[in-house]
Amino acid sequence: MSLSPTAAVSHGDGVIALTTGDVRVPVHPERGAAAPRRDDQPYPPPAGGxxxxxxxxxxxxxxxxxxxxxxxxxxxxxxxxxxxxxxxxxxxxxxxxxxxxxxxxxxxxxxxxxxxxxxxxxxxxxxxxxxxxxxxxxxxxxxxxxxxxxxxxxxxxxxxxxxxxxxxxxxxxxxxxxxxxxxxxxxxxxxxxxxxxxxxxxxxxxxxxxxxxxxxxxxxxxxxxxxxxxxxxxxxxxxxxxxxxxxxxxxxxxxxxxxDRGLPERVGGPLTENMHRAAKTLDAVPGVSCPEPGGGIFLFPDLSGWLAERAPEAARRDPVGWLREEHRVAVVDGAAFGAPGHVRLSFALPAERLDTGLGRLRAALEGGGHG
Missing domain, CATH: 3.40.640.10 (Type I PLP-dependent aspartate aminotransferase-like (Major domain))
Structure with a gap:
C-alpha cells in the first residue's frame, strides 16, 4: 500500500510543502527538553485517564x-x-x-x-x-x-x-x-x-x-x-x-x-488572516476559482478552467508533479479526495513560508518561472 497523499514527507530540494494537515502557526512557548519519566508507569485505562x-x-x-x-x-x-x-x-x-x-x-x-x-x-x-x-x-x-x-x-x-x-x-x-x-x-x-x-x-x-x-x-x-x-x-x-x-x-x-481555554483562539486568529490573503491571491489567477472555505485549514481551488485553457501539456498530464518539479511547491491532487480538477493546500503555515509557497504557485499558474 502506498503512503497517504497527505502524509508528512520530505519533498527536498527547497520545495515549499503546502500538503499536510498539521497546524504550524507559532502559538506554543518554547520549552527546554523534558526529563524522561522514570517513575512507575502502569498501563493506562483503555478509554483514557x-x-x-x-x-x-x-x-x-x-x-x-x-x-x-x-x-x-x-x-x-x-x-x-x-x-x-x-x-x-x-x-x-x-x-x-x-x-x-x-x-x-x-x-x-x-x-x-x-x-x-x-x-x-x-x-x-x-x-x-x-x-x-x-x-x-x-x-x-x-x-x-x-x-x-x-x-x-x-x-x-x-x-x-x-x-x-x-x-x-x-x-x-x-x-x-x-x-x-x-x-x-x-x-x-x-x-x-x-x-x-x-x-x-x-x-x-x-x-x-x-x-x-x-x-x-x-x-x-x-x-x-x-x-x-x-x-x-x-x-x-x-x-x-x-x-x-x-x-x-x-x-x-x-x-x-x-x-488552556485561550489556545484555540490564538490558533484561529493568524489562520483567518492567512486564509483571507491566500484565497484572494489564488482567486485572482485567470482560470482559477478559489472561494474562502467555511471552516478548516485548507483551500481547495478549482483549476479546471486553467487546465483546459491555459496549462502547458506537462501540467495537464500531472499538475501536482509539474508544480513540484518545475516550481518547487507541493500541493495535493483533488482526485485523492474524489474531486479531480482541484488541488488542496494548507494555509496553516507561518505567514512568510505560506507567502513564499503562494508566490510560487501563482507564478506557475500565471505562466511565470520558478518562485
Missing amino acids: AELRSLVAEHASTGAAEVPPDAVLIAPGARVAALVVLRAAAEGGEVLLPTPYWASYPTVIGAAGAKAVPVPGAVGTGVRAADLEAARTPATRAVVVNSPRNPDGAVTPSEELAAVAEWAGHHGITVLFDEVYRGVPLRGGHAPSALDLFGTLPEHCAVLDGLSKSHALAGLRIGWALASGGLLKRAQGLASHLVGGVSAAVQATAAEAVR
Missing part, C-alpha cells in the same frame, strides 16, 4: 449536550478513534462517504471491515440527508459527516445535521460526526456541532475530535470519540485490544493543553 476524560467532557459540553466523562474514548489520534467506532458500527456493511472526502477515509473504512460508498456531492456544499437516502442500501451501516470538511472546508448547517441524525436513527444507521476541524475558530466563530442538537448524545451518533488542529498539536497524536450505549462499549472493547491505552505522558500533555 480520568483526568483527561473529564477535561474533554467539559470541553465538549458547550452546546445543548451534557457530555459525561464516561462517554469519552481517548485514542492515539482521531483516525484511530474513527477506526474503532466504524468497526464497532459497520463491520461487514457499507459506510456512506460524501464527496469530496478526506483521502484516508476509504482506507480507514476498509480497515474497519466495511466498504466505503462514495456519495456524490458538490465542492463547498455540506452533507444533505436526501443525498444519503438516495445512496442507502440494505447494507448501509454508517455514514461519515465531516464538517468543516477536509478538503474543501464545507460546513453542514445545523438543520441538515439534525436531518441526517433523524434519518439515520429512523433507518438504524450510525453517524460518525467528524468535527476535528470545527475546533479552529476561523473568522472568530465555530461551525455548528452535532452536540448542539441533543441533550444526550443518541446511541446511533458519535462525535470525533482531537487536538491536532484546534490546539496545533498534530505531533502529539491524540484524539477522542464521544459515544454512548452499546456503540461506546464495542468501541472501547476494540480499543482495549488494538491500543491498550494512550501513553500516560501524552495524556498529561494533552490535559495541560485542554486546560
Whole structure:
C-alpha cells in the first residue's frame, strides 16, 4: 500500500510543502527538553485517564449536550478513534462517504471491515440527508459527516445535521460526526456541532475530535470519540485490544493543553488572516476559482478552467508533479479526495513560508518561472 497523499514527507530540494494537515502557526512557548519519566508507569485505562476524560467532557459540553466523562474514548489520534467506532458500527456493511472526502477515509473504512460508498456531492456544499437516502442500501451501516470538511472546508448547517441524525436513527444507521476541524475558530466563530442538537448524545451518533488542529498539536497524536450505549462499549472493547491505552505522558500533555481555554483562539486568529490573503491571491489567477472555505485549514481551488485553457501539456498530464518539479511547491491532487480538477493546500503555515509557497504557485499558474 502506498503512503497517504497527505502524509508528512520530505519533498527536498527547497520545495515549499503546502500538503499536510498539521497546524504550524507559532502559538506554543518554547520549552527546554523534558526529563524522561522514570517513575512507575502502569498501563493506562483503555478509554483514557480520568483526568483527561473529564477535561474533554467539559470541553465538549458547550452546546445543548451534557457530555459525561464516561462517554469519552481517548485514542492515539482521531483516525484511530474513527477506526474503532466504524468497526464497532459497520463491520461487514457499507459506510456512506460524501464527496469530496478526506483521502484516508476509504482506507480507514476498509480497515474497519466495511466498504466505503462514495456519495456524490458538490465542492463547498455540506452533507444533505436526501443525498444519503438516495445512496442507502440494505447494507448501509454508517455514514461519515465531516464538517468543516477536509478538503474543501464545507460546513453542514445545523438543520441538515439534525436531518441526517433523524434519518439515520429512523433507518438504524450510525453517524460518525467528524468535527476535528470545527475546533479552529476561523473568522472568530465555530461551525455548528452535532452536540448542539441533543441533550444526550443518541446511541446511533458519535462525535470525533482531537487536538491536532484546534490546539496545533498534530505531533502529539491524540484524539477522542464521544459515544454512548452499546456503540461506546464495542468501541472501547476494540480499543482495549488494538491500543491498550494512550501513553500516560501524552495524556498529561494533552490535559495541560485542554486546560488552556485561550489556545484555540490564538490558533484561529493568524489562520483567518492567512486564509483571507491566500484565497484572494489564488482567486485572482485567470482560470482559477478559489472561494474562502467555511471552516478548516485548507483551500481547495478549482483549476479546471486553467487546465483546459491555459496549462502547458506537462501540467495537464500531472499538475501536482509539474508544480513540484518545475516550481518547487507541493500541493495535493483533488482526485485523492474524489474531486479531480482541484488541488488542496494548507494555509496553516507561518505567514512568510505560506507567502513564499503562494508566490510560487501563482507564478506557475500565471505562466511565470520558478518562485
